[in-house]
Every structure is written in structure tokens, then in C-alpha cells.
Amino acid sequence: MSQGVEVVGLYVRDQDEALAFYVEKLGFRVHTDVRNGDYRWLTVQHPDQPSFQLGLFTPGPPVLDAATAQAVRAVVAKGAMPPLVLTVDDCRAACDRMRERGVEFTQEPVDRYGTVDAGFRDPSGNGWKMIQARR
Amino acid sequence: MSGDPPSQDPELLRRLLRAKDRMDAASHEDWPVRRLARVSGVSEAHFARSFKQAFGVPPHRYLLTRRIERATALLRDTALPITEIAFQTGWESLGTFGRTFRDITGESPGTVRSRARTAMQQLDRVPACIVSAAHRPDLRTAVSEKRRREADDINAPETTKEIR
Numbered sequence: 227m228s229q230g231v232e233v234v235g236l237y238v239r240d241q242d243e244a245l246a247f248y249v250e251k252l253g254f255r256v257h258t259d260v261r262n263g264d265y266r267w268l269t270v271q272h273p274d275q276p277s278f279q280l281g282l283f284t285p286g287p288p289v290l291d292a293a294t295a296q297a298v299r300a301v302v303a304k305g306a307m308p309p310l311v312l313t314v315d316d317c318r319a320a321c322d323r324m325r326e327r328g329v330e331f332t333q334e335p336v337d338r339y340g341t342v343d344a345g346f347r348d349p350s351g352n353g354w355k356m357i358q359a360r361r
Numbered sequence: 362m363s364g365d366p367p368s369q370d371p372e373l374l375r376r377l378l379r380a381k382d383r384m385d386a387a388s389h390e391d392w393p394v395r396r397l398a399r400v401s402g403v404s405e406a407h408f409a410r411s412f413k414q415a416f417g418v419p420p421h422r423y424l425l426t427r428r429i430e431r432a433t434a435l436l437r438d439t440a441l442p443i444t445e446i447a448f449q450t451g452w453e454s455l456g457t458f459g460r461t462f463r464d465i466t467g468e469s470p471g472t473v474r475s476r477a478r479t480a481m482q483q484l485d486r487v488p489a490c491i492v493s494a495a496h497r498p499d500l501r502t503a504v505s506e507k508r509r510r511e512a513d514d515i516n517a518p519e520t521t522k523e524i525r
Contacts, residue, residue, distance in 0.1 A: 239371060296368060303374035304415055305381070309491055332382040338438075338489040345490070347382070351375050355490055 228277070233269060235281030236310075237302050238350040241268050244282040247348050251327040252312075254280070264288075272312075303351045310354045317342040317358035369415055376401040377415045380408075381423065388427040389451035394420065422503060429465050430497045432458070436470055437477035443470050464508060465498050 238244035245268060248254040254270040257279045261267075265288060269279035285298035301307065314320045318335045321344050325331060332353065333345030340360035347353050380400040384392050397420055398408035412420045432450045435441055441449070447458035462470050 239375075296371075299371040300369060300374055303371040303378060305378045311488065330379075333386055333490070336490075341489070343488065343490050347378075351378055355488060357488060 230277065232277070233279045233281050235283045236348075236350075236352050237285050237298055237307070238282050238348065238352070239284070239299060239302065240350075241266055241282055241284055243349050244268075245270070247329075248280070248282065251324060251329050305347065305351045305353050307352055310352060312354055312356045314356055314358055317344055317356055320344075320356060369411065373401075373403070373411065374415050376403065377412055380412065380420070381416060384420070384424050385427060388424055388431055389449060391451075392420065392424055419503075425461060425465065426498050428452070429462060430493060432462065432470065433466070433473055433477065433498075434493050436474040443474075446470070 236244075245256065245259075248270045249256060254272055257269045257271045259266070259268050264286075266284075268282045270282060271279050285295040285302075286292070287295070290298065321331065321335050324346065329346050330349075331344060331346045333343075335342050335344040342358040344356045345353060346356065380397040383400050384397070394405050394408055397412070398405045401408060401411075403411060409419055412423075416423060418426070428450045432446050435446045435449065436443070439446075443459075444455050447455050450458070452458035452461070459470060462468075462473075466473060
């Protein structure tokens, strides 16, 4: 096992909704889905990237108090979380496929000096850029 | 605390974000409150206040910052004539564009174009869409207010200035 970043978490408003979005609309796979009382550790993986997991976590007890959780939910819903970037081979094709599945696009594909990028959001408000690298 | 506004419902915020996203995606279009309110599924009466509470600026002012951001990117990244950039970014006249641009950035479009071209060469490792957002103008006051303040400064008695 090599060293490196293994899990990066996102805050989502509802884990079932997020799971459906990342798996059914984006094509990720579930890596871990474990519950302990109200707590649920849920991570998904890009099929081409087995060493990295994207965590889908809800802000709330026991990790966060109610007021902090509410503040975090507001920040996510305002789209104020840092940018996420998904690399794809063909941005326009991915965009068409995802749109058919009901993904909410915030930016149509744009060519920039040989790269193509588009923007979309998950249901919670997390913003993604989808970038096709220069060939 | 009595001074704090009540916290906003995350479901409402998510819908307000949709209106903000729509302005981002098409800042050259007209965005009257009625249209934005419809996107967010709230009443026109509540929209502007809710938007300002959520994002810190009124919706119209937000739209102006996005137009200027886009104009700045076009000045930097393309050789389009400034007139064409003005029309592409949603202004109906070159005069209004130039005035608003100067009010917000403090510089003329031509100045920004020449400086941006020399300064941007270090940023080619950051995704272009993110570079653009990082250069979004920070418009804290209404453009009309800024103009008024400058006019006041010009009209103020010149007691402290040297007369040459």
C-alpha cells in the first residue's frame, strides 16, 4: 500500500440522496457504507480510481452540535464549499449523459485553449467542475 | 443577539443558489427580480431580501460583478474589440459599460486589458474557470453610491488641497 490521501469528505444534506446522485447519476461505486446508531460512514469511489474515496457525510451529532450542523448545512446550500474537480476524457459526452440522468448543470461546456470544462452541482449544493484535459 | 438576522433555511438557500447559478451561467441576459424569484420558487417580495441575506449583495449588484468578471476575462483572453465585449457581456451601450467598468474596477477596460496580459502568465497551472472566479470584482457598495461619493469628493471645498 502506497502512501497518500485516501478519503476526502463532502458534507451533504441527505446521505441517501447523495448516494443515489453519486452512484446512479455520476457512475461512482459504493466503497463503504457502515452505520453505528445515527452515524453513517459512507464513501464512494470513482471506478477508475481505486485508491481514493469520496466521503459523503451529514453534518450533525455526534460529531457536530445542532447549531454548528445548521451553519454547515447553510454553507453547503449556498454553494460556499471549495471547488471539486472531476477529470473526464470527453466533457461534452459526459455532460449529455449526466444531463439525461437529471444532473443540474451550472455551466455549459466551454473550450479554453484545448481544455473543455463544464460545471454542475450535487443536490446539496456542492459545486463540481468537470474538465477534459488538453490532448 | 438582537442584531443577528435569523438564520435561513438550507432548503431556501439551495433554491436561492439556483438563481445565483443561473445568473452565473447567463450573466449577459436580463435578470429581473420576477425571473429570479421564479427560479428560486419564492415570492418577488421576498427574493431580493433573501438573496442579499444569503450572499451579502443584492441580486442586481451580483449580476454586475459577474458581467465585469466576464468582461475582464474576455479582455485578458481574447482580442475582441471592447465594443464587442460590452455587447457580449450584456450592456446595451459602450458608454454604460465603460462607466460601470471604471466605477467597479477603478480602471478603464483598455488599461485592464494591457496589464492583465502581462500579469496572467504565472496562472496557467490553475484551471481557467477558477482563475476567473478568483478575479471576480469585490463590489461592496452600489455603483450609484460609489459615483455619488466620488462626485461629493470632487465637489468638496478644496481646503486641504494646494491650489496651483
